[in-house]
Amino acid sequence: MIVDIHTHTPTHRDTVPAAAERADTVGRPDRPVRLSNTFNDYFKAMQAVDRSIAFGIAARPGSKQGLVFQGLDVNGDTVDLVKAGKGKVIGFMSVHPDDPNVLDEIDHCYHDLKLRGIKLGPNYQQFDPLGERARRVYERAQKLGLPILFHQGTSGMRFAPLRYAHPLLMDEIAMQFPDLKVVMAHIGHPWHTDCLVVIRKHPNVYADVSAQFYRPWSCYNGFRLAYEWKVTDKLILGSDWPFTDPAETIHSLRNFNAFPRQHHLPEVPDEVFEGIISRDSLKLLGLK
Secondary structure, three states: OOEEEEEEOOOOOOOOOHHHOOEEOOOOOOOOEEOOOOHHHHHHHHHHOOEEEEEOOOOOOOOOOOOOOOOOOHHHHHHHHHHHHOOOEEEOEOOOOOOOOHHHHHHHHHHOOOOOOEEEOHHHHOOOOOOHHHHHHHHHHHHHOOOEEEOOOOOOOOOOOHHHHOOHHHHHHHHHOOOOOEEEHHHHOOOHHHHHHHHHHOOOEEEEOOOOOOOHHHHHHHHHHHHHOOOHHHEEOOOOEOOOOHHHHHHHHHOOOHHHHHHOOOOOOHHHHHHHHHOOHHHHOOOO
16 A cells, blocks of 8 residues: 655645635745645545545644645644545644643544644744643643654745754654654655654654655765665655655655666665555554
8 A cells, every 4th residue: 555644735625716826936946836726636646645644734823824835724624635535535633732722622633523643843833842832742642642743854934943843853752752653754854864863763753755856966865874774664655745746756766766876876775665655654653
């Protein structure tokens, strides 16, 4: 089974009004990314995989504006997408640790909405991932068996603190919550080495490979380091749709060695990438 564990819930169910069209020119160096999308756009992109995990990113309490590539009702929109997917999509909730009702929201999303994991972006959400409020979220997630997918690494958003998305913070979280399943997004780019030593150290911490291939030198170093550190079995498939899609990501993995061959660099065995593509990430994360 092929699973894309990193996709964003579309901004619109049916159509995107002209006034709502948005594009990103920073995330990818090779082309702009259309940020306003529909459920049909999503399911068309997911044809390359058997299952996908979708989520939004919760805004700070009191904020009337979410991220530009999602709607405001992040959990409600994800539930609607799950229903429309008829078994293809697994929904993750997103919450904000500064919400005074955050634990009730987690329980509601888990028990009533049937969302099966949590997405957090401490830099985007502007909260300290080692703060006491964040620890309450991790404790509840560990108790309920909810994996957490953290944004890790850089961002082009001016007011998203980079220090809140550094992979070494995950080491401290994993030590305090050893049974919590954690996925570090983007192999922590550009801090690949820091991400890799963390997933090597902790049995329940993994990294997804989303958003790598369109920066070929960085991508090459990340996977080559993973191979040398012998942690490729801790890497799982993710695309970061709509910034890319699973078909592009899978194609890039299967053609990874074209770059080192062109530049006379050490390669990574092809079976490493087939392992990432076919890895049973749902089982690893305790998801049915």
